[in-house]
Structures are given as structure tokens and as C-alpha cells.
Amino acid sequence: KASEDGRFVYKGETYYLNGNYKANMMEKVLPGDAVRDAAKKRIERHRKLREGKGFVTIEEMYDVSAHESKIKESVVLVECTSNLVANLMFSDEKKSINELSDLIVKQFEKLSKNTLNVVVVTNNIFEEGESQDKTCDDYMKLLSDVNIKLADISTTVLEVVCNNEI
Numbered sequence: 001k002a003s004e005d006g007r008f009v010y011k012g013e014t015y016y017l018n019g020n021y022k023a024n025m026m027e028k029v030l031p032g033d034a035v036r037d038a039a040k041k042r043i044e045r046h047r048k049l050r051e052g053k054g055f056v057t058i059e060e061m062y063d064v065s066a067h068e069s070k071i072k073e074s075v076v077l078v079e080c081t082s083n084l085v086a087n088l089m090f091s092d093e094k095k096s097i098n099e100l101s102d103l104i105v106k107q108f109e110k111l112s113k114n115t116l117n118v119v120v121v122t123n124n125i126f127e128e129g130e131s132q133d134k135t136c137d138d139y140m141k142l143l144s145d146v147n148i149k150l151a152d153i154s155t156t157v158l159e160v161v162c163n164n165e166i
Contacts, residue, residue, distance in 0.1 A: 061087045065110035072114045080121040081150070085143045097138060101145040108150060120154075122147055124161075 047057055058067050064078050078084075081104070088100050095103065112118045125140060151157045 062091065063107055064104075065107045068111060068114050071111075074115055075117045075119065076111065076115050077119045078108075078111075078121065080123060081146055082123040082125065082143055085146060086139065089139060089142055097142045097145065100142055101149060104146050105149045105153070109153065112153075120150060122150075 043057075043059065050057065056070070058070065060066050062084075064084065084104060085100070088095075088104065108118065108120070122143070125143065
């Protein structure tokens with residue numbers, strides 16, 4: 001479980017990503033000013049929680065590898081793929097699910113070449129029952145494809161629910 005203040009807790013051990021960079025995906029697909037304002041407040045709160053702990057927060061909506069010169073030889077926590085997928089899926093540049101999936105995986109491959117380690121946080125949105133909306137189905141398909149492809153190129157994959165490895 002990655003916490004808002006930079007701790008990563010797994011199997012009762014607490015890991016701090018001090019001195020390393022953190023890439024934080026900012027959600028773009030937000031309806032209305034009130035929700036955008038809430039997101040800005042949440043991001044600011046996250047920054048305050050991480051203050052003095054050696055983090056640099058980079059908000060990047062479309063390309064996790066865009067700031068590679070700032071994060072060379074660092075441990076990078078990308079939070080989270082579900083936001084990245086939504087941002088790209090609903091961007092002005094329309095691509096197919098397969099094109100988007102390949103694009104996202106290439107970004108992670110590029111990112112991982114110049115960093116010590118990449119920790120990726122994703123969400124489980126696949127147990128909510130049947131969707132009745134094609135857009136939701138496409139989003140779930142894209143996120144699933146990205147998760148599977150990232151797992152295939154990863155050295156370690158952990159599924160953790162409530163601090164328990166599954």
C-alpha cells in the first residue's frame with residue numbers, strides 16, 4: 001500500500017522512498033471546476049505530507065517518461081496507471097485501445113531504462129459487476145491490457161489487498 005506521505009507498506013515492513021523521485025499522475029478527466037479544485041487541494045495536501053522527505057513530485061498527465069532527465073538513477077513511484085489510461089483515452093488525440101496500450105507500455109519501458117526501479121500503482125476496477133456502457137468497457141479493456149503487459153515486462157509483480165499479498 002503506497003501512502004500519501006511517501007511510505008510503502010508491505011508485509012508489515014515500511015519502506016520510505018526518501019531521496020528518490022516520485023512521479024505522480026494528476027487526473028485530468030474531471031467534470032467541472034469544483035472537482036478540479038478538489039483535485040488541486042488533494043495534490044497540495046499530498047505535497048505537504050511529503051515535505052522534507054526527499055520527494056520531488058512531478059505531475060504528468062500523458063507521458064510517464066517525459067521527465068526522464070529529472071529522474072535518472074532514482075526509484076520512481078508512478079501513481080497511478082488508471083489515471084494515465086483515462087487521461088490518454090479521453091485526450092484530444094484519438095487512438096485505438098491497442099495503440100494506446102502499446103504507447104503506455106513503451107513509456108514505461110523508456111522510463112525503466114534510466115531509473116533504478118519503477119514501482120507502479122494501479123487499481124482493481126474489474127469486480128464492480130457488468131458495465132452497460134461501451135466507454136466504460138473500453139476503459140476497463142485498456143487498463144487490463146496495460147496491466148497485463150506491464151506485468152509481462154516486470155521483474156516482480158505483487159497483488160496486495162489490504163496489506164496482504166494475494
